[in-house]
Amino acid sequence: MAQPGAAPVGLSIVVPVYRGALTVGALVEALSALRPAGGLEIILVNDGSPDNSAEVCRALAATATVPLVYVEHARNFGEHNAVMSGLRQARGAYVITMDDDLQNPPEEVVRLYDHARLGGWDVVYTRYAKKEHEGWRNLGSRFANGVADMLLDKPKGLYLSSFRCMSAMAVREVAKYSGPYPYVDGLLMQVTQRLDSIEVKHLPRAEGRSNYTLKRLVLLWLNLATNFSVLPLRLAILAGAAMGVFGLVAAAIVLFEGLSGETPSGWASMMTVTLLVAGVQFLILGVLGEYVGRAFLSANGKPQGVVRDVVRAGGAGQ
Secondary structure, X not given: OOOHHHOOEEEEEEEEEOOOOOOHHHHHHHHHOOOOOOOEEEEEEEOXXXXXXXXXXXXXXXXXXXXXXXXXXXXXXXXXXXXXXXXXXXXXXXXXXXXXXXXXXXOHHHHHHHHHHHHOOOEEEEEEXXXXXXXXXXXXXXXXXXXXXXXXXXOOOOOOOOOEEEEHHHHHHHOOOOOOOOOHHHHHHHXXXXXXXXXXXXXXXXXXXXXXXXXXXXXXXXXXXXXXXXXXXXXXXXXXXXXHHHHHHHHHHHHHHHHOOOOOOOHHHHHHHHHHHHHHHHHHHHHHHHHHHHHXXXXXXXXXXXXXXXXXXXXXXX
């Protein structure tokens, strides 16, 4: 396992930036004051942010007091895609990913890093005694983690957070993935089972509102469900088998009613069964279509992320 002295820097901190112009400066200032073993570097990935995050990040690079890498995406690709671009720039023996909104206290960074390197863990996640998100966001996170328990090969109940620390080995293997729909936690589960978690503080947002909308959470769940598991296909098979059994039972009831001299149930029951079967069929077709569509886009070279520019400052290139 990599040690801080075996890499150019002990800790790399990857921060995807989206609508973070008002907070990323304070975050970089706080991170620059940290003194982790082996030193640190900061990697900012501007994921096509529509505000002036690009100008703010370039100004931070120009005045950086620690090694800082600024990566600019040509357009918005999504948080996990931005993290992947950042991981490919990281040189640290360990890499921490965190959001740009200051909800993860920078002072927890060294504690997370030390827990990973001193404990020999490949991945250490953070968990929160109290999450300072909106109620619907907390509900969505619990749902996504419950689904991950079923779909991923991970310890049951392990909370998957974006504030995580990874060893250089884990980062190297994850960064090999070139598909257009990365899900970092799913990739990590395929690489290692040397996982742990620690409890950290979670603060209210300093500025603005969460960039995660219901649409983004649904798309994240689709990445998890269709990129790292065939369970949805197996559920489609079970649904089809259940409908087949249901049809046989219904046919037996109709035959029994006919043989006993009763008039078989009429239009209402027939339409109910027809709509139920049709609904399940369309659901199965939708699941199949999602898999086929993603395979098609991957085969046609849909990019995971397009990097417009990389700026290295504060000794990052040394």
